[in-house]
Amino acid sequence: MARCDVVVLGAGIVGVSVALHLQAHGLSVVLMDHAAPGEGTSFGNAGVIEGSALLPVGFPQDPVTLLSHAMKQTSESNYHLADLPALAPWLWDYFLHSSPQALAATARDLRPLLSRARAEHHALAAPAGVMDLLRPSGWMKLYRTETAFAATAAERALADELKVAYSVLDAAGAIALEPFLKPCFEKAIHWHDCDNCSDPGGLVKAYAALFEARGGVFLHGDALSLRRTGTGWRAETAEGPVDAEEAVVALGPWSVELLEQLGVKAPLVAKRGYHVHLAPENGLTLGRAVVDVAGGYALQSTRYGIRLTTGVEIAARDAPATPVQVERDIPMARELLPLGAVREAEPWLGRRPALPDSKPIIGPAPGIGGLHLALGHGHWGLTLGPVTGLLLAQMMTGNTPFTDPKPFSARRFL
Missing domain, CATH: 3.30.9.10 (D-Amino Acid Oxidase, subunit A, domain 2)
Known part of the structure; x- marks a missing residue:
């Protein structure tokens, strides 16, 4: 049995980035997915880190x-x-959030994340040895x-x-x-403010290798096995159960079934x-x-x-x-x-993985102690992965967030 402070479910760009930032904040982390890092949605995007x-x-x-x-x-x-x-209820909500005024408001909410996106990628790509990508x-x-x-x-x-x-x-x-x-x-x-990535999946794999080189553990397992154990969480992996004080759901579009199982409302x-x-x-x-x-x-x-x-x-x-x-x-x-x-x-x-207001959820799951969410990044998953990891790690460790996390709270969907 493995024990850690946090188990992160999902090894795409968001999950890997969350794991790295939690690790940098002094926590022991297990990263878990059924597939190798960078094999899902993170592999197939347009390869644009859009600071602009x-x-x-x-x-x-x-x-x-x-x-x-x-x-x-x-x-x-x-x-x-x-x-x-x-899909009609989601599409109607998406339509309502797509007026010119609503899109401009969303752009202003996202600007603190997007303006910092490239710098946070560079802070991971340099030690991972993949700035050439x-x-x-x-x-x-x-x-x-x-x-x-x-x-x-x-x-x-x-x-x-x-x-x-x-x-x-x-x-x-x-x-x-x-x-x-x-x-x-x-x-x-x-x-002007953009990096172009020649191998998005390879970039995620390099970040995951950095996580492991720094002492992190990656295990294969089924995220739907996650369940409460007293005040903590347990997940089943091919190498045995993992017990953690806290859990992060970063499964992209595959978060839906687990969220439903845990009673979390998120129109994803x-x-x-x-x-x-x-x-x-x-x-x-x-x-x-x-x-x-x-x-x-x-x-x-x-x-x-x-x-x-x-x-x-x-x-x-x-x-x-x-x-x-x-x-x-x-x-x-x-x-x-x-x-x-x-x-x-x-x-x-x-x-x-998309939410109707085109903003991700970053923060605690309402009403469920020790469960945190990092999902719904839509077209900007590759761009926002590392900066999402930073913001969530700051919130989870009691540090002052670099920006107000309220626009990204899951409570907006309650």
């Missing part, structure tokens, strides 16, 4: 845009009709029409207010930064997304992530090739894969860049 991120991905508000999504006329989204009734070159969003660019006025005004650095570029200016781009767009915005769903890797042609490299706003997809140079990551698919977490967005996005991507064959037989399917 502002507005979350919202539910369409404009009736014309909403109709195009409903009719499946855009590759930005897809949905499974059979799953909509069960990060390129501090910003990221770029491309707009195929002047109308599409004009629609960013509110976001640019918010960036000016919050002092988030960016540059507006014409096609020539964007191509000067990324010479392989083809001039099939009108405008671009280069967001999986915003699904896909990726494939395409062979670069003619010596193609990208210095930074490129987002084609018209298609809602991102392109990133990775060790596997040029990764194309799609927008959102609304469906049950474990529903069969329907990668129609990939099929639509690839021709659009080839209009932008010299891309060759797809390198996978099937697209990779990932599940972004």
Whole structure:
């Protein structure tokens, strides 16, 4: 039997980061997952650590845009009709939290986390020996029409207010930064405060190796085995039971069953997304992530090739894969860049753990002593993992949090 101060359930970027920060605060920690670190959602993201991120991905508000999504006329989204009734309450709440005013308020709540995100990654990547996986070159969003660019006025005004650095570029200016781009767009915005990761899964594995090198323990086990034992917690692993004074749930979209079992209310769903890797042609490299706003997809140079990551698919977490967005996005991507064959037989399917207000839960589980939550990071899991770990560790050890944690409390859903 293993004994520790804290057992952290989930070895994605959030769980690994929480474990590292709790360890740095002097606690003995067991990190537990059924799979190896970095094998889940953390593996398949767009590889962007977005210190300059502002507005979350919202539910369409404009009736014309909403109709195009409903009719499946855009590759930005897809949905499974059979799953909509069960997801309808969450979607309605998501819609209400996607008004321009609500998104701006969310952006202001998240700014203390996002502005510190890159620094916290660097504080882990340097001792883990993987700073070479990060390129501090910003990221770029491309707009195929002047109308599409004009629609960013509110976001640019918010960036000016919050002092988030960016540059507006014409096609020539964007191509000067990324010479392989083809001039099939009108405008671009280069967001400066960003690291690009060539291997997100590898980054998480390196952080997990750092945790173990510093004396942490990683064990394979089933998170649903977690149960109370007097004032503490017990979880079953392949190496035997683990007893801990406190527990942290950081299971991403797989937190749902455990939260229900423990009686915790959190409206968490999986915003699904896909990726494939395409062979670069003619010596193609990208210095930074490129987002084609018209298609809602991102392109990133990775060790596997040029990764194309799609927008959102609304469906049950474990529903069969329907990668129609990939099929639509690839021709659009080839209009932008010299891309060759797809390198996978099937697209990779990932599940972004999302809450309707686009903010994570970071803090204690209401009414359950010794249980803490770090989940629901949506599109920004890779970005916010380390800074989430810092904030939660400060809260759990009685240190002064670097920012007010109230916006991220689970109590907002009671």
